[in-house]
Amino acid sequence: MAEEKFEEALEKLEEIVKKMESGDLTLDESLKAFEEGIRLSRLCAQKIDEAERRVEILLKTQEGFDVKPFKEKDESDH
Amino acid sequence: MKEILSVTELTLRIKFLLESSFETFWVEGEISNLRRPGSGHVYFTLKDEKSQVRAVIFRPALKSIRFDLEDGMQVILRARLNVYEPRGEYQVIADAAEPKGLGALQKAFEQLKVRLQEEGLFDPVHKKPIPFLPRKIGVITSPSGAVIRDILTITGRRFPSIDILIAPVRVQGMEASQEIVEAIADMNAHGKADVIILARGGGSLEDLAPFNDERVARAIFNSRVPVVSAVGHEIDFTIADFVADLRAPTPSAAAELVVPIRRELRDSLNDLWRRMDRCCARLLESVREKTVLLGERLRDPRRVIADLRLGLDDCSGRLSTALSAGIAARKTGLQNLRAHIRLLSPAAKIRERFFVLENLHKNVVAAFLRNLEGLKKRLDGDVTVLDSLSPLSVLRRGYSIVKKLPEGVIIKDAASVVPGDDVAVKLSLGGFRAKVVKIEEG
Secondary structure, three states: OOOOOHHHHHHHHHHHHHHHHHOOOOHHHHHHHHHHHHHHHHHHHHHHOOOOOOEEEEEEOOOOEEEEEOOOOOHHHO | OOOOOOHHHHHHHHHHHHHHHOOOEEEEEEEEEEEOOOOOOEEEEEEOOOOEEEEEEOHHHHOOOOOOOOOOOEEEEEEEEEEEOOOOEEEEEEEEEEEOOHHHHHHHHHHHHHHHHHHOOOOHHHOOOOOOOOOEEEEEEOOOOHHHHHHHHHHHHHOOOOEEEEEEOOOOOOOHHHHHHHHHHHHHHHOOOOEEEEEEOOOOOOOOHHHHOHHHHHHHHHOOOOEEEEEOOOOOOOHHHHHOOEEEOOHHHHHHHHOOOHHHHHHHHHHHHHHHHHHHHHHHHHHHHHHHHHHHHOOOHHHHHHHHHHHHHHHHHHHHHHHHHHHHHHHHHHHHHHHHHHHOOOHHHHHHHHHHHHHHHHHHHHHHHHHHHHHHHHHHHHHHHHHHHOHHHHHHOOOOEEEEOOOOEEOOOHHHOOOOOEEEEEOOOOEEEEEOOOOOOO
């Protein structure tokens, strides 16, 4: 779980782009920033495009916790 | 055969009968005749329209009652029955109380709000930030009904890949509070959800009682996972709202607050991509331009040498021109100075002075000669006078001078000689010697 959070990655990416746009970077720094920017944007894109979600229900058991898929009950149950 | 019971026996039977058939029950009614003797226990009468019953709450139980009991208040009591033998009276002994009815509920709500606020449970410094993009959202609510459906629909629409973990609870009724407290603890213990939505639909103040429960408030406060309260009542706040890290006016709003829109994120990501790309392209273009410019400025050193040579020639030419011009200029200057110094020469002055001197000399000589002439004339006059005074001229007139010899002293008195003295007589022409013969007295 030590991976970067989406928000942090997005913020970093934003910072990098702003820095690049400011034109204050040397060519070397720019290339490094670009590399890092690509990495971050891939990471963000990955998180955005993760697979379909799971909707589960949390159950307490004697050993701890269990989860099972959540199925919505009928309207009549309401 | 009649069975005759003593009062005590009767009372004991009643006591056994009553107390064993009413172990723990809930009873509701209105408080009246409330008394608080020095013992700290609270005595009152619980009544409704038709009946009444004596009630007591002992001091230890009072601690768990989070609102002030007052006459006229509608309450629900958790109680058992007690028969007090010495008086033959029965009463309910309550160990828990909940306010019932709007007035009491409102009062209890205000009391709790003030207390928790003073304790700092609502303080913004305790509010935890809501994650921007949660991986898993914990939802504590009823597993059936519109609330969970709305949350699932909205989260699914905004960001279809965020997991939802539901902790099903009752959101209404006596047991609801406890279930919510446990669900919050479970979510924290399970540790997978990184934000919790605590939700229920709208309802009356009584319906919302669990969300105004102190235990629920404390569970929210103690939750490590940030809690968003979402009780479906736009206007009124519950205690849960105050203590939650974020308050949403409705469950749908909570779903919107917690989940960003995936499309928007993708758009902004794409935007960043494009900007980054543009930056790089621009940077490379500018580097290319710079390289070309630098290449142009880079020159063949032989051309530089030729240029230097030409420059050198040019310089030496200019140098000699400058040199002779300088010399000529200095020559002219020198001539000018010479003419000038000639003008300033003292010779003319000397000549002039010499001339003056000559004049002066002539004047002096003339004056001297004139003086000399004057003096000569005066001398001539004097000589004539002198001449007339000279003994010679006296002699010429016939006088003579007699001098006694050998002394040569001129004799002016006859008494200065005696006869026989030799004398010399001086005449105008010559003289002679003689001897005194006789003295004639004068």
